[in-house]
Amino acid sequence: MPTRPVALRARGWGWRHAGRRAWALRGVDLDVAPGERVLLLGPSGAGKSTLLAACAGLLGPPTRTLTDGVHEHENGGQSVGELTLDGRPAALARVRDRVVAGQLSAATGLLLQDPDAQTVLARCGDDVAFGLENHAVPRHEIWPRVDEALSLVGFRQGRDHPTARLSGGERQRLALAGVLALRPGLLLLDEPTAMLDPDGVDLLRRSVSDVVEATGATLVVVEHRVAAWVDLVDRVVVLEAGGGVIADGPPADVLHRHGAALAARGVWVPAHLPAAPARRRSATAPALLSTQGLDVARPGSRQPAASDVDLQLHGGRAVAVTGPNGAGKSTLAHVVAGLVPPLHGGLVAHEPLARGLGPAPHRWKARDLAARIGTVFQEPQHQFVATTVRDELAVGPHRQRVGETELNARVDELLERLRLGHLARANPFTLSGGEQRRLSVATALATRPGLLVLDEPTFGQDSRTWAELVALLAELLEAGTGVLAVTHDRALVSALADDELVLAPSRRREPAGVS
Amino acid sequence: MSIAVADPRADSGLDLHAPIARTNPVAKLAASTVIALGLLISVDVVTAGVALALEALALPWCGVRPRALLRRGVIVVLGAVPAGVATAVFGEDSGSVLAALGPVSITSGSLLAGAAITLRIFAIGLPGVVLLSTTDPTDLADALAQVARLPARFTLAALASLRLFGLMAAEWRSLSLARRARGIGDSGPLGALRTALGQVFALLVLAIRRATVLATTMESRGFGSRRERTWARESRLHWRDGLLVAGALALTVLAVAAGVRAGTWNPVLS
Numbered sequence: 148m149p150t151r152p153v154a155l156r157a158r159g160w161g162w163r164h165a166g167r168r169a170w171a172l173r174g175v176d177l178d179v180a181p182g183e184r185v186l187l188l189g190p191s192g193a194g195k196s197t198l199l200a201a202c203a204g205l206l207g208p209p210t211r212t213l214t215d216g217v218h219e220h221e222n223g224g225q226s227v228g229e230l231t232l233d234g235r236p237a238a239l240a241r242v243r244d245r246v247v248a249g250q251l252s253a254a255t256g257l258l259l260q261d262p263d264a265q266t267v268l269a270r271c272g273d274d275v276a277f278g279l280e281n282h283a284v285p286r287h288e289i290w291p292r293v294d295e296a297l298s299l300v301g302f303r304q305g306r307d308h309p310t311a312r313l314s315g316g317e318r319q320r321l322a323l324a325g326v327l328a329l330r331p332g333l334l335l336l337d338e339p340t341a342m343l344d345p346d347g348v349d350l351l352r353r354s355v356s357d358v359v360e361a362t363g364a365t366l367v368v369v370e371h372r373v374a375a376w377v378d379l380v381d382r383v384v385v386l387e388a389g390g391g392v393i394a395d396g397p398p399a400d401v402l403h404r405h406g407a408a409l410a411a412r413g414v415w416v417p418a419h420l421p422a423a424p425a426r427r428r429s430a431t432a433p434a435l436l437s438t439q440g441l442d443v444a445r446p447g448s449r450q451p452a453a454s455d456v457d458l459q460l461h462g463g464r465a466v467a468v469t470g471p472n473g474a475g476k477s478t479l480a481h482v483v484a485g486l487v488p489p490l491h492g493g494l495v496a497h498e499p500l501a502r503g504l505g506p507a508p509h510r511w512k513a514r515d516l517a518a519r520i521g522t523v524f525q526e527p528q529h530q531f532v533a534t535t536v537r538d539e540l541a542v543g544p545h546r547q548r549v550g551e552t553e554l555n556a557r558v559d560e561l562l563e564r565l566r567l568g569h570l571a572r573a574n575p576f577t578l579s580g581g582e583q584r585r586l587s588v589a590t591a592l593a594t595r596p597g598l599l600v601l602d603e604p605t606f607g608q609d610s611r612t613w614a615e616l617v618a619l620l621a622e623l624l625e626a627g628t629g630v631l632a633v634t635h636d637r638a639l640v641s642a643l644a645d646d647e648l649v650l651a652p653s654r655r656r657e658p659a660g661v662s
Numbered sequence: 663m664s665i666a667v668a669d670p671r672a673d674s675g676l677d678l679h680a681p682i683a684r685t686n687p688v689a690k691l692a693a694s695t696v697i698a699l700g701l702l703i704s705v706d707v708v709t710a711g712v713a714l715a716l717e718a719l720a721l722p723w724c725g726v727r728p729r730a731l732l733r734r735g736v737i738v739v740l741g742a743v744p745a746g747v748a749t750a751v752f753g754e755d756s757g758s759v760l761a762a763l764g765p766v767s768i769t770s771g772s773l774l775a776g777a778a779i780t781l782r783i784f785a786i787g788l789p790g791v792v793l794l795s796t797t798d799p800t801d802l803a804d805a806l807a808q809v810a811r812l813p814a815r816f817t818l819a820a821l822a823s824l825r826l827f828g829l830m831a832a833e834w835r836s837l838s839l840a841r842r843a844r845g846i847g848d849s850g851p852l853g854a855l856r857t858a859l860g861q862v863f864a865l866l867v868l869a870i871r872r873a874t875v876l877a878t879t880m881e882s883r884g885f886g887s888r889r890e891r892t893w894a895r896e897s898r899l900h901w902r903d904g905l906l907v908a909g910a911l912a913l914t915v916l917a918v919a920a921g922v923r924a925g926t927w928n929p930v931l932s
Contacts, residue, residue: 203882257882263829264875267822267883269800276894278883289894311828325883446835486839517845528868529833530840532860546845576867594845 152181152365153232153254153332155202160230162197162206165223171197174391175228177384181332184359184366186376186398189386190412191579191609195369198386199335201230202367203257204240232333253282256331260338262318267325271297271313272306275325282329296328297321299361300354314472316347320354327358334359336368340375341607344472344635348375355379371609372415373402385409413581413609421614423642424621432461435500435598435629436483436508440492443475443482451490452478453650458631460598462499465620465630467640470650476633477525477602479650483631484522484600485509500597500629514546521591523601527583531575536567536586539575543594561589564619581612588616598629605636617642675730676795682906683725683796687805689903690797693910694789700914701786706928707774709921710781716913717788724792731788734795738787742780750776785917789910799824804897814891822880826872833868837861 161173172194179185187195200206209218209226218226220238230237232254240254259265268274275293284292293306300320304313313321319339326334336355340348352375359366359379370376377383383401385394394405402409402416410419438458442451453475460466460483468476481487482494485508495506500519504511508520524530533539540558549557562568565585570578575586584604591599599620605613620643624630634640640647677683682690701713726734749772756771803821806812838861841847847857880886921927 200878205878205882253884259875259879261872261875264872265879266825267876267880269798269825273800273894277880277885280891280894281884281887283890283892286892286894286896289892293894311825322879329883481839484843486842513842513847514845517843520843522840522843524836524840524843526836528864529836530844531864532841532844532846532857543845590844 150330150362150364151332152363154181154234155179155230155232155237155333155365155367156234157198157228157230159228160201161227162194162201163225164197170227170389172386172391173227173389175230175386177392177395179365179367179382182363182365183382184380185368185382185384186373186380187367187369187384187386188371188373188409188414190388190414191581193386193388195386196337199257199337199367199369201226202232202237202240202333203255203335204237205257206238208236208238253278253329253331255333255335256326256329257335258319258323258326258337258339260341262315262322262342265322265325266310266313266318269310270306271302271304271308271310271321274310274321275328278325278329292328293324296324299327299358300324301350301357314347315343316350319343319347319351323351323354323358327362330362331364333365333367336366336370338369338371340370340372345637346471348372352376352379371413374415374417377402377417410610413611415610419610420638421610421617423638424618426621426643427625428645429463429625429627432463433499434459434461434497436460436494436496438483438489438492438494441479441482441489441494442491443478443487444490445475445478446487449490451475455492456648456650458483458648459646460629460631462597462627462629463624464645465624465632465643466646466648467644468631468633468648468650469635469640471652474650474652476650480522480600480602480631480633482509484520485511485516486522517543517594517596518547519596520598520600521594521596523588523591523599523604525602525606527587528576530587530590531583534574535572536575536578537562537571539586539590540593543590547594557593557595561593565589565615580607581609584608584612585615588619592623596628598631599623601630601632601634603634603636604632605634605639613638675727675733677725677727678796680725680796681723681902682720682792684902685906686809686897686899686903687793687797687802688809688897689899689906690789690793691802692907694793696907696910697789697914698786700918701782703930704918704921704928705775705778705782705930706921706926707778707781708924708926709917710778710785712920713785713913713917714781714788716916717785720909720913721792724796726792726795730795731791735787735791738783738791742783742787745783746776746780748776749779801895801897804893804895808893808897809899815886818885822876823873826869826876829872830865830869834861834865837864 155177157175157177160175161170163170175198189195206224207221209220211219213219213225216227220226232240266274267277272293275296276289279289279292300323302320302324310321340351343351356379368376368380377398380398382396383398384392385401385405387393394401406416406419410416437460438456441456442454444450445452456479458466468479470476482489488509496508502519504515508516531539533542537558540561541554544554544557562571567582567586567589570582575583578586588604604616617639620630632639697713701710750768751766753772753775755767755769758770759767760770760773761768799821803817807814807817841857841861847854918927
């Protein structure tokens with residue numbers, strides 16, 4: 148199924164979002180030849196996603212011209228310079244997609260990072276057909292093209308399989324099939340693996356590799372994880388925030404010259420991976436919590452998500468909980484953290500942790516629980532309750548009636564320690580992914596818990612945030628805090644874990660979400 | 663992550679090849695609407711009772727087994743029974759007094775009115791439960807757009823957002839757990855109310871964010887352009903569909919005629 152590959156060209160291109168003073172991108176000069184494969188790197192906030200959206204024609208056509216070559220667009224943003232696909236303005240790409248004699252070939256196809264938000268319909272086949280219907284492809288051609296796209300990405304389920312039962316990796320594969328069915332000449336992938344576990348990353352990378360091989364389409368990938376893509380691309384292009392292209396060339400060459408600088412800005416460069424901090428292990432490790440033959444179930448279910456778990460948590464020691472999606476790792480973390488009652492079996496919080504409250508954390512009052520066990524959720528936004536970063540940090544200590552002076556001291560220390568000082572008045576929901584992660588950890592620490600439970604703390608983080616988190620956790624461990632971390636991240640396990648608990652896949656196959 | 667909208671094909675209590683289950687969703691919708699309109703005009707035991715009896719006769723062709731019907735129709739029962747009891751107890755008194763306690767009395771008139779209310783809710787609710795149980799949301803959207811000619815933008819956007827509701831249920835659970843983890847939620851009714859409001863707000867923020875990405879996805883696959891679209895799944899009317907609507911019409915006429923004949927017909931608008 149070869150497509151006609153599209154050439155991309157940018158000259159002095161820039162974009163300013165509606166209502167912003169600074170340009171998200173400016174002075175971008177870039178030539179991508181038909182069939183070329185490019186990895187686009189840069190620190191977060193460098194406008195990589197904006198460039199992809201512009202290529203996909205999603206920023207809309209210009210509506211009027213302001214001074215000196217600046218155009219205003221429908222959505223209120225402004226552009227400067229030129230951005231073309233095969234010599235025609237990218238802003239018009241969507242308008243131009245058309246069916247010629249029943250043969251649709253779209254200029255571009257865009258894949259985004261959130262698998263949950265990219266599934267449109269309830270059945271897999273319908274989801275792939277969706278784009279073809281919108282492009283008015285005749286019915287008798289739709290289904291053959293759906294089947295072709297599904298087999299091209301290596302999708303194993305049938306057309307009728309419900310999309311609700313797909314794992315994150317399968318879901319991204321399906322979204323890729325939906326994009327491919329339109330036979331785009333330029334494939335744009337915007338951090339497609341950021342929200343996938345290692346198996347999912349593998350699955351999707353193989354699909355993309357097969358697809359570009361079979362179609363010959365031009366490929367532009369934005370990613371933080373260089374290792375997954377470097378073998379697949381011909382070129383690496385580095386963007387600087389507001390500064391255009393600062394490096395462009397063969398992967399080995401660019402990574403050699405700019406690897407250290409990129410790594411310092413959070414890009415995962417293979418030769419410059421963050422080092423694990425050295426840690427002194429204390430001689431005494433008081434038992435905090437233990438389980439014996441513990442079964443846990445998701446809320447509202449009587450079916451164990453994980454069963455027969457034996458676990459020992461000690462102050463100053465870290466336990467990593469690993470295992471495939473759907474093995475009940477997050478559920479176990481919620482039970483250990485006292486948020487959900489156990490289904491069967493024993494769970495005992497020992498005196499150094501319970502401090503007079505009895506052995507069952509799920510019976511403790513919320514206020515008392517927060518002072519003893521801190522929980523960091525996989526999705527930081529789930530745990531934000533205040534309107535500013537500063538108030539967010541004060542919520543826990545305030546609930547425990549910590550005095551004003553002590554409270555301010557704690558909050559200031561955390562703001563400083565987690566590089567959030569300049570954001571003290573910002574709304575937590577407006578922070579970047581890395582900042583939100585740091586804030587969510589800080590909120591759990593503000594109440595000085597003896598045990599910290601973290602669910603995928605390093606998930607989707609850039610290397611700089613990763614290194615900071617690991618250093619912070621190592622410090623807490625040295626100070627005697629116990630840590631339980633649910634994770635897929637092997638680097639985190641080897642950097643911190645004293646013990647690893649591997650959960651087996653549950654016998655009954657559950658609809659696997661992003662664990 | 664479960665989805666709030668039930669997948670009809672995954673339910674063993676359903677037979678989606680049954681003659682009525684198989685009809686076009688728009689025909690099922692029209693049939694339920696005809697029955698509902700006919701029964702809304704009058705509150706009387708005979709009309710509602712005959713309608714319900716005739717519906718029960720049609721049930722074997724609907725593809726919903728009694729147990730599945732009960733499970734899915736529990737909300738109708740929860741509404742119908744208290745409404746009837748309340749009417750019997752507090753409704754306008756007439757006829758002989760059957761029981762009395764202070765100012766509250768049950769008379770033969772109010773008991774009959776209560777029975778009429780309960781029967782009517784059942785008779786209107788039953789076709790609705792069958793419609794919802796045997797209709798896949800995707801098929802409904804296809805039918806609304808292709809048969810009823812509703813705008814595709816509207817039906818497809820509604821269908822896509824339906825999927826997000828399932829995610830919102832899971833998200834709400836996570837938000838509740840996270841609030842307990844933060845030490846919030848055990849400070850009396852006022853505190854609980856404040857926590858709940860904050861949680862609703864957080865849910866909305868998350869939902870809007872996700873919906874924005876979904877909208878981008880749909881747009882990047884050509885949704886929302888002005889040009890005509892095609893349909894991968896054809897939805898059209900069949901002679902069965904006409905039969906179903908005619909049947910619903912006949913059922914309604916018979917029920918009303920029985921009510922008029924028995925002298926209990928009591929149009930609310932006269």
